[in-house]
Amino acid sequence: MPDRREAGFALLIVLWSLVLLSLILTQVLSAGRGEAQLASNLRASAVAEAVADGAVQDTIFHLLEPSSGHWPLQGRHRLALAGGVAEVVVENVSGKINPNQADATLLGAMLTLCGASTATSAAITQAVLDWRAPPTAGDASAAYRAAGLGYAPPGAPFETSDEIGLVIGMTPALRGCVLPHISVYQESETPSLSVADPFVARALGVVARQSGDAAAPDAGDGNDPTVTITATATGRGGGRFTRRATLRLVADPRGRPFRILDWQTL
Secondary structure, eight states, X not given: OHHHHHHHHHHHHHHHHHHHHHHHHHHHHHHHHHHHHHHXXXXXXXXXXXXXXXXXXXXXXXXXXXXXXXXXXXXXXXXXXXXXXXXEEEEEGGXXXXXXXXXXXXXXXXHHHXXXXXXXXXXXXXXXXXXXXXXXXXXXXXXXXXXTOSOOOOSSOOSSXXXXXXXXXXOHHHHHHHGGGBOTTOOXXXXXXXXOOHXXXXXXXXXXXXXXXXXXXXXXXXXXXXXXXXXXXXXXXXXXXXXEEEEEOSOOTTSOXXXXXXXXXX
């Protein structure tokens, strides 16, 4: 009887040990699958990023190409590269509105087309002017303090287009509407109508009607073309990545045929 009880106890220990080992093995396998999936996702993302960056470089080459392979400064293209494919959008910045250069009439027209009321449009337009203007005797920061915001107008030009979302009164909906049509790298007070998108063309039309002109003014494309390249890549591993680069097609002091002004991950 004692031997039989001891044998049963030993069997119970063995069974519990097997259960414990099974749980440990299951946990190890689960963690291993998770790590493998994470590594696979990181690899797919890295491949897609490389494809997007390669698409930007390939686009720059076509923009600078003087022969039949030259691409215009505005358009859409599809590129097949070694690691995947990329959808590329090239935009001529001279057709956009510069929030640092545009006057109150053009800013107001843009906001009105985005659905802002007359009062809201006037208030935000003044806030944009206050943001970029040097500080004066008036305290433009008072409204920001009253709204509980932890910042105030810097009294300096907008450094990025995204910064316009910080202007008091600018709602997320208005920001999302105006952002695709503005650029701090557009060098003229008035966008070029010949390359402007339909939204900017309508805003220029509103300005023309308010001023009594028969047609909106055209500032031309300028001497130094500036373009924004947006490359959305899909890698062969299924990863997706979007790169947006803004560059000026003019030789820099080091002899390069272009200057990169902005490099973003979207």
